[in-house]
Amino acid sequence: MRGLPGSGKSAIANELSEEGKYPVYSVDDYFTDLHTGSYQFEYDKNHLAYSQCLTNVESAMKKEAEKIFVHNTFTMEWEMEPYFRMAVMYQYIVHVMTVENRHGQKNIHDIPHELIEKMAEKYKVVLY
Secondary structure, three states, X not given: OEOOOOOOHHHHHHHHOOOOOOOEEOHHHHHEOOOOOOEOOOHHHHHHHHHHHHHHHHHHHHOOOXXXXXXXXXXXXXXXXXXXXXXXXXXXXXXXXXXXXXXXXXXXXXXXXXXXXXXXXXXXXXXX
16 A cells, blocks of 8 residues: 555554454554554665565564555655565555545644655656
């Protein structure tokens, strides 16, 4: 699942997981305290968050999870490519869902609107 902050990716992924029946992963998991649910983003650790998300998804693939949901912004194509390669390696079919904030809600991490606008400028939709 891809989309700008506040689009509803987390909500949709969690709904589709059927109350945890299927694993759900995000870069945000790295910055979220498991006990309190509080979120504290640290830019200098973003690469670790991406690595952890990819590792978690690969682990689920190795365990042959029937479905796996990944919800990140994925504003650029190259951010999705490692997941596509793993899907081929572990024989998964990938469906990319782009989520848009048509409901007018704020993002759950209080990301400033100016930053979201910058992210939107580099957001690419691939047409095949």
